[in-house]
């Protein structure tokens with residue numbers, strides 16, 4: 002089949018592979034390559050971009066048409082580019098034929114002009130520039146090649162670093178040859194001089210190259226897992242399961258530029274997102290099970306294969322969990338060689354090379370939260386690489402950058418300001434996107450029929466779909482697909498995390514019982530002993546922050562060979578032990594928490610205080626890093642009990658355990674547990690848990706300060722608040738949610754930066770829907786996403802305002818939100834600043850404005866709305882009689898969009914605030930705004946950072962002559978000279994420049 006036919010036949014698949022996930026990065030990278038290879042001319046490229054409003058799918062279709070028309074060679078090149086750019090999961094199932102090898106003869110002749118070089122080297126220039134946009138702009142400004150306005154255009158906060166780099170290249174091209182030369186020279190100068198670099202093998206001792214090979218093969222081996230099943234042991238490679246998770250820079254690189262950009266693995270140790278040039282540590286933080294360890298393993302594997310982290314000669318990988326069990330003091334040399342990889346040759350020579358070339362060494366620490374001590378920089382300063390120190394001291398000094406570069410992963414709870422000071426950058430791992438879930442399921446099930454059925458059941462159960470954003474839950478759901486598909490539609494399928502883990506428990510137990518499957522709910526009773534043994538081990542571990550166990554510890558808890566064979570424990574050979582000591586771990590820490598919870602619920606002889614202890618809120622904890630021993634001397638006996646409880650709560654894993662306890666004590670699982678535990682005992686435990694939850698919530702409510710005069714009563718949720726809400730959700734008892742919410746009296750509920758994803762949204766909606774009076778729900782700067790929005794719908798009727806700034810929401814999420822919002826009487830305000838909205842959502846927003854004549858505020862700043870979207874929005878604005886605030890800051894509606902909006906609003910008798918900041922508005926737009934000013938109720942008008950000239954401002958001045966309501970018109974950053982500003986301010990003091 003020819004390449005042309007392949008493209009035609011697979012148009013749908015190619016389209017969905019390039020568009021799935023909503024990110025244009027795949028398409029843009031394909032375009033970069035096609036331009037570089039000379040398949041597309043500049044004009045062709047432009048046709049896939051113009052008009053700027055084209056949605057991703059439309060642009061992709063445009064490209065497919067273009068290459069098809071260009072003939073078979075172009076199609077071959079397209080397929081080659083596609084194959085090169087997209088990750089495996091996205092190109093699965095696509096037939097590339099054997100025609101997709103790049104035909105180098107088609108490439109451009111060697112470029113002789115700078116502009117041609119920009120095109121020919123586009124893919125590598127994008128890579129090089131994305132971490133140094135600011136530097137490049139500075140040089141272009143200094144040489145007069147760029148104006149400040151050009152710079153602003155490139156640095157639009159909605160752009161990811163790669164998009165900024167492409168925009169920069171396009172802008173430079175439009176400026177001509179000189180600008181292109183300046184940029185190329187800048188790039189050349191930025192490239193690191195090759196001082197003892199990996200490229201120059203001759204300067205690297207043989208010893209190191211051998212050691213590198215050894216490290217590489219050890220890390221490659223670690224990417225293979227051996228799983229025992231009934232039919233024997235199967236080997237699974239990381240390649241077989243890995244799907245890219247969503248990585249996001251935690252903070253903006255500069256205050257004025259709130260980067261929302263998702264980044265790729267390659268940017269983890271690159272320049273992108275650098276906050277502190279002096280620091281050498283990169284932190285990857287993420288909630289439990291979001292895939293931090295897996296991501297590190299992937300990074301290690303790519304390094305071992307030579308496909309990533311090219312700048313590092315040696316990579317040392319450590320697990321804090323394993324290091325925690327090391328009691329001895331070690332030197333850096335011992336840490337590297339004993340705990341990671343033993344050198345076969347001359348150790349001293351190798352170590353000296355490491356010390357002399359720290360820039361070629363990368364150290365990774367997985368699971369900082371699993372160290373028994375919190376990070377501290379106040380302890381012993383340790384700079385001598387051969388001197389011994391306790392393991393935490395050694396790690397903390399490495400993280401402070403006194404020795405070499407490092408990457409560290411951690412759950413966010415334990416990342417404290419002391420550590421942040423030493424971070425080069427912080428990156429959040431946010432789990433799977435909706436598309437990644439699909440890819441994961443498809444990769445997991447080679448039978449497409451099964452994969453489709455699993456995906457279908459997820460679509461029909463959005464609570465479960467929400468859970469699947471956390472990879473570990475996605476893995477369980479995929480693994481237990483038979484149990485999942487076995488749930489009839491009427492039963493609804495798993496809804497809570499506890500449901501998912503119970504499903505897994507049943508799956509593992511029944512997998513072993515293949516010859517004699519217990520029926521109905523008997524499976525747990527059949528395996529009660531195993532559950533109790535493993536539960537005891539798990540609980541002891543959680544209490545002592547211990548996640549690896551020796552055979553002796555297993556024995557102490559009564560764990561038998563048979564229990565081990567159930568598959569919940571995996572064994573790991575301790576790297577430091579030459580004496581072959583085997584350590585056991587639960588498959589995942591959340592599984593350890595689940596078993597600990599199972600033990601608390603099933604064990605009839607447990608201490609009465611077991612449940613209150615695990616529900617102890619975090620603020621009762623001792624200062625982080627404090628040891629049992631230090632507290633012991635100075636406390637009374639009563640305080641000792643409190644201390645015990647506080648210690649138990651110290652680990653975030655205790656909270657996860659408490660969440661599972663709540664779930665297991667839910668009425669829904671009563672019939673299952675009754676076979677193993679007497680009813681009265683279960684009732685007692687359940688009452689205890691409910692009491693703890695209700696006490697915890699009331700403590701929160703009591704802490705709400707009285708509002709100052711004329712301010713709303715507002716509650717800023719503490720992290721424990723979200724956890725308590727999740728526990729209530731796990732219990733699935735509406736009466737508890739109702740009773741709790743009956744006493745909450747606030748007008749505003751603030752949950753910004755609380756790591757709220759779809760799972761938390763499900764729980765929030767479950768509880769908040771019982772609020773007595775509507776509130777403003779502020780969820781800014783979380784990871785709600787489209788699935789989270791859908792989960793929030795049940796509580797929309799009790800939200801008068803919904804704030805969802807920076808939440809990775811797309812048009813689809815907005816469509817669903819509005820569909821429901823229209824039916825909610827109290828719903829009056831929405832803030833959607835910095836999401837992924839395009840013109841495809843404006844028709845829905847217009848519909849909302851038409852339908853809701855009590856709607857007050859619509860804030861859409863920093864999205865991708867263009868003139869076409871503004872025109873659609875205007876349809877709604879024209880028919881609305883209530884809107885007071887309209888924010889469109891940082892979109893690109895231009896003059897045309899401004900005319901449409903101004904026209905639609907010119908008879909508004911309610912609008913008091915309008916922002917069109919940074920929208921490419923020129924004097925034509927200003928003229929339209931002047932007509933709006935004439936007879937409107939507007940009080941504040943924001944037109945900062947546009948391209949309005951004096952002529953445009955004159956229209957506004959004239960309009961203001963007959964208007965008394967307007968108090969201020971902000972015009973900073975437009976195209977006016979200092980003299981013009983002076984003169985216009987004299988004329989109209991309400992203009993602010």
Ligand SMILES: Nc1ncnc2c1ncn2[C@@H]1O[C@H](COP(=O)(O)OP(=O)(O)OP(=O)(O)O)[C@@H](O)[C@H]1O
Nearest residue numbers: 242243244289290291292293294295472473476590
């Ligand atoms: N990117 C991924 N691709 C495929 N599967 C993944 C991915 N990330 C995680 N998983 C699955 O989820 C499980 C848990 O992931 P992992 O242990 O990496 O999470 P974590 O964030 O390190 O959790 P914790 O904070 O509890 O240690 C893995 O064993 C794997 O099955």
